[in-house]
Amino acid sequence: MILITGATGRTGSHVARELALRGVPVRALVRNPAKAAALAAAGVELVTGDASDAESVRGAMRGVRKVAVIFPNGEQQLALEKQVVDVAVASGAEHVLKISSMEALPTAHNPTHRVHWDSEEHIRASGVAWTMVRPSFYMQNFLSNAATIKAEGKFYYPFGERGAAALTDSRDAGFFAAHCLATPGHENKSYDITSPDKLSFHEVAAVFSRELGRQIDYVPQDPAAYKAYLGRFLASRWHLDAVCDIFAEIAAGYVVEPTDVFKQVTGRDPVTLASERCLRRESVLI
Ligand SMILES: NC(=O)c1ccc[n+]([C@@H]2O[C@H](COP(=O)([O-])OP(=O)(O)OC[C@H]3O[C@@H](n4cnc5c(N)ncnc54)[C@H](OP(=O)(O)O)[C@@H]3O)[C@@H](O)[C@H]2O)c1
Structure with a gap:
């Protein structure tokens, strides 16, 4: 049995679905089972509980050999991940896979990258076999711009003129993690995954323009004004x-290099921003 956290999220839903599709017994720890009804219908066993509650994590571990640790960025992320890992180890789990980030480095100073790195280190020190899946910037981040892309043909970020990113489809990240959980040979491996796309945000706009058949522009924003705007949504x-610290790094020219690890490990081509599988399936932009 494989236990997965974050199964109602962007990455975790694809891990759970792909495992179920492969016939691998998979259980999801979810806070709200109603939100996971489609996963249950796909064959994912649901356990209701909050990862901040050690008892509910313990209750979900019965018969579990592998655990996929997936949590959103935030101040609580490290504590939640440590709790799940510690309970997993104490309950006899043999393998922990973590969704991390390519920017998680020992030298990282951004808090979210630091949290990922510290959590990776905690897992490596715990004694279980581990796999780190480290995607780059998700293509799905652009979905938060769907409303202005539809209404104005524009999307806004404080990435300046030069900002760029190596892109990963979050569905590929989920597929990759499920592959690592369902097939042998991924113990104590760290995988940096991206698509072949390394694009400036103006180049992203050009792909959208071409694929959507109308002009879409990226409009650089003043960082302070953008932070004030974002503050209305982030509590x-x-x-x-x-x-905003990550945004500043991107604007200053920080970008990771694409890798071919996804294809090497899964044998499948990763989704690119322009590929039919990306824009058509994420149909909110159209
Ligand atoms: N965005 C990117 O560009 C990017 C790139 C590389 C790596 N990543 C990494 O990918 C990871 C996952 O991101 P995501 O976008 O898939 O996350 P997401 O869509 O925000 O999903 C988060 C999941 O965690 C669950 N969760 C949160 N707190 C919980 C708790 N206390 N107990 C149980 N479940 C809890 C949520 O459940 P509810 O449905 O109940 O809220 C949800 O299922 C992050 O760590 C991020 O750093 C992201």
């Missing part, structure tokens, strides 16, 4: 500062 100051 946590910690999270707001961390996100």
Whole structure:
């Protein structure tokens, strides 16, 4: 049995679905089972509980050999991940897979990247076999711009003129993680995964223009004004500062290099931003 957290999220839903599709017994720890009804219908066993409650995590571990640790960025992320890992180890789980980030490095100073790195280190020190799946910037981040892309043909970020990102489809990240859980040979491996796309945000706009058949522009924003705007949606100051710090790094030219690890490990081509599988399936932009 494989236990997965974050199964109602962007990455975890695809891990759970792919495992179920492969006939691998999979259980999801979810806070709200109604939100996971489609997963249950796909064959995922649901256990209701909050990862901040050690008892509910313990209750979900019965018969579990592998655990996929997936949590959103935030101030609580490290504590939640440590709790799940510690309970998993104490309950006899043999393998922990974590969704991390390519920016998680020992030298990282951004709080979200630091949390990922510290959590990776905690897992490596715990004695279980581990797999780190480290995607780059999700293509799905652009979905938060769907409303302005539809209404104005524009999307806004504080990435300046030069900002760029190596892109990953979050569905590929989920597929990749499920592959690592369902097939042998991924113990104590760290995988940096991306698509072949390394694009400036103007180049992203050009792909959208071409694929959607109308002009779409990326409009650079003043960082302070954008932070004030984002502050209306992000309740946590910690999270707001961390996100804006990442934005500043991107604007200053920080970008990771694409890798071919996805294809090497799964044998499948990763989704690119322009590929039919990306834009058509994420149909909110159209
Ligand atoms: N966005 C990117 O560009 C990017 C790139 C590389 C790596 N990543 C990493 O990918 C990871 C996952 O991101 P995501 O976008 O898939 O996350 P997401 O869509 O925000 O999903 C988060 C999941 O965690 C669950 N969750 C949160 N708190 C919980 C708790 N206390 N107990 C149980 N479940 C809880 C949520 O459940 P509810 O449905 O109940 O809220 C949801 O299922 C993050 O750590 C991020 O750093 C992201």
